[in-house]
Amino acid sequence: MPSYSRVAGKMIYSAHAGVVIHAPRLAGDLFGRAQYKVPEAADWLLRVLNTTTANGLFVAVIWGLGLENEIQVSSTSSLIPFPTLRKSTVKDRIEQRSRPNGYNAIWLTPTYYDSPGVALITEVRELPYISPDGSPFTILESVTKEACEVLSLLQAISVGHPFGDRLLVRI
Numbered sequence: 001m002p003s004y005s006r007v008a009g010k011m012i013y014s015a016h017a018g019v020v021i022h023a024p025r026l027a028g029d030l031f032g033r034a035q036y037k038v039p040e041a042a043d044w045l046l047r048v049l050n051t052t053t054a055n056g057l058f059v060a061v062i063w064g065l066g067l068e069n070e071i072q073v074s075s076t077s078s079l080i081p082f083p084t085l086r087k088s089t090v091k092d093r094i095e096q097r098s099r100p101n102g103y104n105a106i107w108l109t110p111t112y113y114d115s116p117g118v119a120l121i122t123e124v125r126e127l128p129y130i131s132p133d134g135s136p137f138t139i140l141e142s143v144t145k146e147a148c149e150v151l152s153l154l155q156a157i158s159v160g161h162p163f164g165d166r167l168l169v170r171i
Contacts, residue, residue: 004063006049007049008023009131010130010132011130011131011132012048012129012130019140024047026045027045028171029044030045030065051129051130052128052129052130053126053127053128053129054126054127054129055123055124055125055126055127056123056124056127057121057122057123058121058122058123058124058140058143058147059085059090059118059119059120059121059122059143060119060147061082061085061094061116061118061119062082062116062117062118062119062151063114063116063117064117064120065117066081066117066163067080067081067117067118067119068081069081070084072121073157074148076123076124076125077120077121077122077123077146077147077150078120078121079118079119079120079121080118080119080121081117082115082116082117082118082119082121085119085121094115094116095115098114098115108165109138118148120150120151122143122146122147124140124143125137127139127140142147
């Protein structure tokens, strides 16, 4: 399988993490997908093995600040109202934490927050997805630093409220 031999031992970078590509790692994901639809699982594996770069989104959510319309911050960044952020696993998790737990137990409240009001979205173009070195981390560090510059000003407005960040990469 020429695609596998080309990438074996290299790293897949996604969401601030690097995972070494090896057969057992890919097999677990492949079998998990294949139990539902074999052709789609095969297509997924071929896409992973042949994707060297990917466009991604760095998304930082901000509590304590409201926004009615999108504001373009730069050519690759914008602030948007959190409810308009596209559906994702991370967004779902944040929204779940913004709902009362129903028990009103004091020991459960540290993970309970209101929904964020704003999201800072930064497009990351041509991020190395499969790479033999740590260069993707340098790119992500630069994007994070740029976002922190914007967030420093905005955080002053929302003092006392937490904020989090994630990079969402789609193939």
